[in-house]
Amino acid sequence: MSERSPNGPPNLETLIAFAAGELAGMEAEIVRRHVASHPEDARIAAFYARVHQTARADDGCEPSQTALSRARAIFKPLAPSNRPSWLNAASQIIANLLFDSRVQAASLRSAVSEERINLTFEAGGMEIDIQADRIEAQGERRWRLIGQVDDFSNSRDFAGSPIVVTRLETDEMIKESILDEGGSFLVEIPQGRFALKIGMTGTVVAVSPLELE
Amino acid sequence: MHQSDPQLVQACQAGRQDAWNALVERYGRLVYSIPRRYGLSESDADDVFAAVWATVFRKLGELRDQLRLSSWLITTTHRECWRIGRRNAAYKGSDFESHFADVGSPADDKVEAWETQHLVREGLKELGGRCQELLTALFFDAARQDYEAVSAKLGVPIGSIGPTRARCFKKLAAILRDMGLEPDLSEAAGKPD
Numbered sequence: 001m002s003e004r005s006p007n008g009p010p011n012l013e014t015l016i017a018f019a020a021g022e023l024a025g026m027e028a029e030i031v032r033r034h035v036a037s038h039p040e041d042a043r044i045a046a047f048y049a050r051v052h053q054t055a056r057a058d059d060g061c062e063p064s065q066t067a068l069s070r071a072r073a074i075f076k077p078l079a080p081s082n083r084p085s086w087l088n089a090a091s092q093i094i095a096n097l098l099f100d101s102r103v104q105a106a107s108l109r110s111a112v113s114e115e116r117i118n119l120t121f122e123a124g125g126m127e128i129d130i131q132a133d134r135i136e137a138q139g140e141r142r143w144r145l146i147g148q149v150d151d152f153s154n155s156r157d158f159a160g161s162p163i164v165v166t167r168l169e170t171d172e173m174i175k176e177s178i179l180d181e182g183g184s185f186l187v188e189i190p191q192g193r194f195a196l197k198i199g200m201t202g203t204v205v206a207v208s209p210l211e212l213e
Numbered sequence: 214m215h216q217s218d219p220q221l222v223q224a225c226q227a228g229r230q231d232a233w234n235a236l237v238e239r240y241g242r243l244v245y246s247i248p249r250r251y252g253l254s255e256s257d258a259d260d261v262f263a264a265v266w267a268t269v270f271r272k273l274g275e276l277r278d279q280l281r282l283s284s285w286l287i288t289t290t291h292r293e294c295w296r297i298g299r300r301n302a303a304y305k306g307s308d309f310e311s312h313f314a315d316v317g318s319p320a321d322d323k324v325e326a327w328e329t330q331h332l333v334r335e336g337l338k339e340l341g342g343r344c345q346e347l348l349t350a351l352f353f354d355a356a357r358q359d360y361e362a363v364s365a366k367l368g369v370p371i372g373s374i375g376p377t378r379a380r381c382f383k384k385l386a387a388i389l390r391d392m393g394l395e396p397d398l399s400e401a402a403g404k405p406d
Contacts, residue, residue: 013379048382051333051389055352058330060246067259068241071266075225075233169267 010034015041019048074170084176086162086199095123095207117212123205125152128198132212135188142190143212149183149198158183161199168193168209215339218282226273237266240286243331247290247319252309253298261293268293283328291319329394336389343367344381351378 010018010031017023018031035042063071099120117132130147145165149158158179165175165187175187179198195208216224216235224232244265248258268289269276276282295316298304312319333352337345350363351374364371 011379012383013375016379016382017375044386047386050329051382051385052352054326054329054333057326058334058353059250060242060327060330061249063241063245063262064255064259067245067262068237070259070263071237071241072230072234074263074266074270075230168271169264171271 009038010041012044015045016048019045020052084162084164084199087164087197087204091202092204092206093123095121095128095205098122098127119210121207123207124200124203126150126156126205127152128205128207130196130207130210137188140190142188144188145186145196147185147196149179149185151183156200163187163196163198165189165210166195166197168195171195222273222276222282226276233270236269239335240283240331242334243283243327244286244290247287247327248294248298251294251298251312252304252307253294257297257301260297261290264293264297265290283331284324287324287327288318292317332389332392332394336385336392336394339388340381340385343377344384347374347377348381348385 014023014031015035018028018035023031035045097119099118101116101118115134119130119132121128121130127150128147129150130145133144133146135142135144149161151158159181161179163177163179163185164173166173174194175189177185177187179185189212191213194210194212195206196210197207198205216232218236218239221232221236221239225236241262245258245262248261249255253261265286269286291312295313298309304310314320318324337349337352340348346367347363347369350366354363354366360371360374363369363374369377
């Protein structure tokens with residue numbers, strides 16, 4: 001395979017043949033001794049072996065054209081024109097989940113209805129309670145969300161604050177509403193994974209993910 | 214011309230569909246392979262694939278400085294596999310569950326191996342031309358190094374495969390080095406062919 005000079009150092013072709021395991025007998029032994037005392041050539045041989053073995057171990061597979069097409073179709077220009085401008089607020093607070101009745105349901109399954117989910121979130125001194133009831137509307141299973149935003153300090157007035165529900169996967173806005181004078185809201189949404197966003201002065205509070213399958 | 218991940222992400226943020234397509238093309242195999250390795254069906258793997266790209270789209274605004282996109286994609290895909298796979302009773306008690314000692318992330322050695330495989334494939338794409346064809350044939354296609362088969366497939370004399378492989382690997386090594394794959398082969402640049 002190689003045309004290495006018998007007395008000279010192995011060239012790149014020979015080093016690679018060695019790394020590929022193609023040399024045998026005395027030829028392999030000579031190169032083995034050479035790389036043992038020449039770290040830079042040892043690295044070249046080791047790198048070839050690594051790349052070669054990496055490629056050989058690659059058991060991955062290509063996605064179908066259908067899967068690729070779906071993935072390409074997810075993209076759409078950002079910030080579509082129908083998005084409310086308050087969603088572009090400089091700061092965003094992600095609400096922390098404090099309570100999820102589904103977690104409790106694992107140990108108290110008989111006592112908790114799977115048709116109702118209670119969630120409590122905390123964000124920036126506010127508590128957001130959401131009761132999700134599964135309903136049937138026009139032959140479709142949906143969720144009715146009844147929520148309330150409470151301010152721990154009682155210093156903020158939430159009346160008229162805008163809220164939107166967006167699909168988690170696509171950021172598509174599917175519901176818009178406002179908080180009433182008590183900080184409450186009511187929206188109906190389909191099953192899926194969502195983000196609920198509430199517009200405060202200069203801030204967006206995001207309840208995400210909101211998984212209602 | 215090869216665009217870096219941050220360049221592609223920024224182009225996506227600017228609303229360019231072609232950049233998004235390039236991103237999906239670049240990482241499609243890496244993402245799709247994970248659910249299949251975990252034993253998910255083609256249908257579930259398709260769902261994982263769509264969910265991961267939906268997450269990428271949603272997080273585009275946070276990806277500006279995301280230089281470690283591949284490891285982030287691997288972690289995201291791992292979590293989506295768990296989310297989708299755990300709902301399917303067919304996977305209960307199967308090999309599927311063995312991949313989730315940590316639901317948050319796959320083992321480090323897996324992440325490293327998959328990232329390296331991805332880089333090698335991307336490096337070969339970047340190499341292009343006859344060199345890509347030759348190294349792909351030598352690395353991936355033949356079950357063993359079968360020079361006669363490679364010679365017949367590519368129409369090159371058997372005697373020229375070794376020298377050409379050396380020249381091509383030198384170029385590939387430089388590309389992989391630029392992509393961050395160690396070891397640094399700067400010494401190889403001065404190695405006579």
